[in-house]
Amino acid sequence: MERQTEICIVGGGPAGTLLACLLARRGAEVVLIEKQAIPGPSFRGEILNGDGERVLKKHGLLSKIAPEAVLPLIRLEYWENKRVVKTILPDTEEGNVGIHIPQADLLHALLAEAGQYPNFTYMPGTTVRGLLQDRNGRYTGATVRTAQGQDVQIRSSVVVGADGRYSSVRRYAGIPSITEGHGYDLLWARIPAPEGWEPIMCSTIQDGQQLHLFTQARGYVQVGWNIKEDSYKELRKRPFEELTETLIAAFPRLAPSVRQHITSWQDFVLLDIFSSRSERWARPGLVLIGDAAHTMTPTGAFGLNEALCDADVLHEELLTCMESHQSVEEPLERLEQRRRGDVERRQREQLDMETTYARNFNI
Numbered sequence: 177m178e179r180q181t182e183i184c185i186v187g188g189g190p191a192g193t194l195l196a197c198l199l200a201r202r203g204a205e206v207v208l209i210e211k212q213a214i215p216g217p218s219f220r221g222e223i224l225n226g227d228g229e230r231v232l233k234k235h236g237l238l239s240k241i242a243p244e245a246v247l248p249l250i251r252l253e254y255w256e257n258k259r260v261v262k263t264i265l266p267d268t269e270e271g272n273v274g275i276h277i278p279q280a281d282l283l284h285a286l287l288a289e290a291g292q293y294p295n296f297t298y299m300p301g302t303t304v305r306g307l308l309q310d311r312n313g314r315y316t317g318a319t320v321r322t323a324q325g326q327d328v329q330i331r332s333s334v335v336v337g338a339d340g341r342y343s344s345v346r347r348y349a350g351i352p353s354i355t356e357g358h359g360y361d362l363l364w365a366r367i368p369a370p371e372g373w374e375p376i377m378c379s380t381i382q383d384g385q386q387l388h389l390f391t392q393a394r395g396y397v398q399v400g401w402n403i404k405e406d407s408y409k410e411l412r413k414r415p416f417e418e419l420t421e422t423l424i425a426a427f428p429r430l431a432p433s434v435r436q437h438i439t440s441w442q443d444f445v446l447l448d449i450f451s452s453r454s455e456r457w458a459r460p461g462l463v464l465i466g467d468a469a470h471t472m473t474p475t476g477a478f479g480l481n482e483a484l485c486d487a488d489v490l491h492e493e494l495l496t497c498m499e500s501h502q503s504v505e506e507p508l509e510r511l512e513q514r515r516r517g518d519v520e521r522r523q524r525e526q527l528d529m530e531t532t533y534a535r536n537f538n539i
């Protein structure tokens with residue numbers, strides 16, 4: 177089977193879905209391929225910072241998200257052994273220290289918006305299996321397998337790899353990526369927030385263990401434990417209560433919810449931490465955005481926001497050239513020129529934040 181489109185986007189995470197939505201609104205023919213059957217079921221970065229908020233507001237999209245799914249966070253606190261040692265309050269311009277939006281809500285709002293346009297096609301449950309090239313080596317589309325098991329060739333003027341940290345598009349295009357470990361991994365879990373819980377973010381050192389806590393919209397708290405890089409397999413041989421009891425010691429108010437909702441290792445999600453930089457973001461007819469181009473660590477919650485900024489800039493570049501019937505090669509290159517510096521600065525900032533982390537606790 178074969179189909180034709182202008183833009184074929186692989187990966188319906190925040191980067192790919194926002195790009196699809198912005199292009200579809202302006203009349204471009206877009207096919208969005210997503211391997212998950214239901215958008216946003218995985219555990220992901222979900223906190224908007226000022227950059228992400230600006231992008232969504234600029235396009236009138238923040239107001240399209242269900243109000244109960246948008247939670248402005250009022251403080252960032254650093255604790256040490258149950259004592260607050262530093263508090264960061266919002267500056268007056270932003271009015272919050274971040275906004276939590278469950279990824280499923282963000283993606284549903286973007287898909288609902290894009291779905292109003294007949295030039296937009298969403299293919300959930302579909303996996304990319306290879307790329308198409310013409311005889312000059314220019315990328316001309318992708319081969320995908322649909323939810324019904326059909327192989328389809330999607331021919332397009334541009335292929336966008338928005339398929340995340342383990343990008344298949346990047347691999348099929350043979351684009352090398354430099355990966356850097358950060359010496360730790362993260363374990364996450366999610367529990368219902370206790371009655372009257374304030375919308376805060378918090379990092380603490382409790383008995384030498386680093387813990388994180390993010391209040392979430394819809395009444396949840398996401399809790400995280402820093403663990404030594406590659407130590408998860410060994411850790412799982414021990415009782416999971418060693419982790420939950422440290423959490424309870426740090427935040428005694430969470431005790432009932434932790435004991436009721438974290439009852440086995442199945443309740444933890446592992447995020448192996450690394451950052452990566454693709455050697456280049458564009459090839460003729462193909463471009464990478466979001467985590468596929470540059471994987472961030474969760475420090476500072478930049479990953480989601482950098483992905484949204486990439487989509488915003490790429491949509492601008494593509495529309496300008498499509499509307500003036502120019503070749504798309506230059507806009508694809510321009511994305512990297514406009515965004516690589518900012519992203520690499522953020523990655524250096526993350527390393528700096530990780531190495532100076534202890535200073536927040538005056539230790």
Ligand SMILES: Cc1cc2nc3c(=O)[nH]c(=O)nc-3n(C[C@H](O)[C@H](O)[C@H](O)COP(=O)(O)OP(=O)(O)OC[C@H]3O[C@@H](n4cnc5c(N)ncnc54)[C@H](O)[C@@H]3O)c2cc1C
Pocket residue numbers: 186187188189190191192209210211212219220221222223302303304338339340341343344445446447465466467468472473474475476477478479480483
């Ligand atoms: C478990 C986890 C926890 C995270 N926690 C944080 C955090 O706390 N803070 C933070 O800032 N960042 C965090 N991140 C990173 C953050 O979620 C990403 O930076 C952000 O989601 C990047 O958006 P993206 O659209 O580029 O990629 P993604 O969100 O990864 O989206 C990629 C999409 O492509 C799809 N896909 C992948 N392969 C294929 C294929 N072959 N065919 C079709 N579709 C495909 C995937 O299903 C996915 O929907 C986390 C990431 C993970 C994986």
